[in-house]
Amino acid sequence: MKRKITLKQIAKELDVSVSTVSKALKDSAEISVDTKEKIKAFAKLYNYKPNNIALSLKNRKTKTIGIIIPEIVHHFFTTVIRGIEHVANEKGYNVIICLSNNSFDKEVLNLEFLANGSTDGFIMSVAKETQQKEDYHHIKEVISQGMPVVMFDRVIDEVICDKVVISDKHGAFEAVQYLIDLQCKKIALISTVDYVSVGKLRTAGYKEALTTNDLEVNEDLILKIEDVDHSQEKIEEFLKGKDIDAVFAVNEQFAVNAIKALTKLGKKVPNDVSVIGFTDGVVSKSFIPSLSTVNQHGEDMGAKAAHLLIERLESETEEQIFQTTVLDTSLIIRDSVKK
């Protein structure tokens, strides 16, 4: 088995110096055509590839971007990753992904691991547990050490860095407005607990839409779910006996759960109750009835985040002004709402 070959080995075999080999392979004008040919042929034969680690050490940069996300199940994150990769590859960067599994400790470990030389910068969406603990020292730490960080989706106000978010509040507003325009008057909200930033914002959008239209916010029609694993039961219990004509759910899962619960309770979607969810995923299209959702344009988000990060990585000056980019959502109307 031929181990990976190094410049040194090539040099020895060909009885030249290491620097000659290095230059030859870079097609330097300093080296004679003869030797260049010889060296290149040999290198090709042994499939020489420069060692990234050595290059990284020498250049003090890795040309790779680290992505840290809570979980990968979500179709949304997949699209964001695609957007990041697209831009990154175009600019000659590689991308490596680490999952926090929504665990604070895991997030800290991942960040430390990647920050110690493995990446030039980060694009991240923080773990639920981290938002709950409100402990962001690990992120601030890497930033203070000069690693650029771009946050997306679940962002933290108190961490100073570039951010890309969608207009959660406005997206929710539009969805609820749509329901109101359909003459719905008793619109339930199924949200997450408030420490999840997006849940909070979407709830705010819901409330604003109601008040803007002179509808009362009825806390009895608002459900906040802590434990996603048992959302189905919670939602069934919540909807039982409620007199409603629409449901707005802050994610795909809850929307599906709501429809199932409503069906169980003998209500027809969309005839009796219209339902709109948030985040367009795989389930939305497949589900019967297909789900109306607020679409988040994940790919644009990823692309924007990558641009912001790379710009910072490659700018000479240490710009201290950070920006938050707000991307619009769009409403996708499918079968789960009345026509």
Next chain:
Amino acid sequence: MKRKITLKQIAKELDVSVSTVSKALKDSAEISVDTKEKIKAFAKLYNYKPNNIALSLKNRKTKTIGIIIPEIVHHFFTTVIRGIEHVANEKGYNVIICLSNNSFDKEVLNLEFLANGSTDGFIMSVAKETQQKEDYHHIKEVISQGMPVVMFDRVIDEVICDKVVISDKHGAFEAVQYLIDLQCKKIALISTVDYVSVGKLRTAGYKEALTTNDLEVNEDLILKIEDVDHSQEKIEEFLKGKDIDAVFAVNEQFAVNAIKALTKLGKKVPNDVSVIGFTDGVVSKSFIPSLSTVNQHGEDMGAKAAHLLIERLESETEEQIFQTTVLDTSLIIRDSVKK
């Protein structure tokens, strides 16, 4: 902004040598308690962390495992990753994920990138395009350079390495046998094109179940889908006017598409037609009717793959015997089949 601090800087600040610092931070007995204290305190203050890149270069190992998978949308891959991470972290390894997006070129790039020093070994499931081209030089290359590779799910016979697969054929067999036991006689198969190894195997299992039960294999009842993006139309067209009492689909997507098509055609699932899919994903549970599937135990698969890889990484001898581990599947019966 305090840049990341190095041993050298600490040494200079404290007016000692670099090796003294290095030893002190490792709590070496060679260094006096006084200096150790002093150095440790200073290091802590400046949050010193050894540079991974330098360590990797020195040790010629990175303690990280590279995962290369076609796409991340599949719930199945998510579970595999979880299994890998669990074992890897336990053994002190980190995990980085790269996506091939089912593209051959991307797979080659990812492999080259990670093979040049970034990882100690790979766990991978090959891209669809790669299986189609039957070009595996890139994988053979890294293996010949001494990087252990473990393949899972979509494995390649002609590449010699450890493999972890599920008993695709047997899983399919069991599913179809189940349908036969329900007295189904006209069972359609919706599969992928044959170059996708798992599609081929599952098709074989389907056929074997039929022949074992003295049922004829009717090629008219077999659909092979090339273009996943238009599977819905294909399936509708295929099922139109077909006299069948069951459908076995080789993935979740096709199963869902089939149910939708059947519903459109006025057939009831499961009363008129029973449906079983392969791979238990997010959609299966949510769908109405909930999907019966062949469950793949992705987490076990990932764990096994990680064990195999780490064993090879840490064994002194260069074992030349490779093993293929076959994991059992299990049938999950939900509402999409008759009781």
Next chain:
DNA sequence: TTGTAGGCGTTATCAT
């Protein structure tokens, strides 16, 4: 107890 030197693989600078 502390320091020096060499090396991991590469490249840039400065000889020869």
Next chain:
DNA sequence: ATGATAACGCCTACAA
């Protein structure tokens, strides 16, 4: 046209 040397950050055998 080619080679020697130093440096990136770390560790360790050996020297002082």
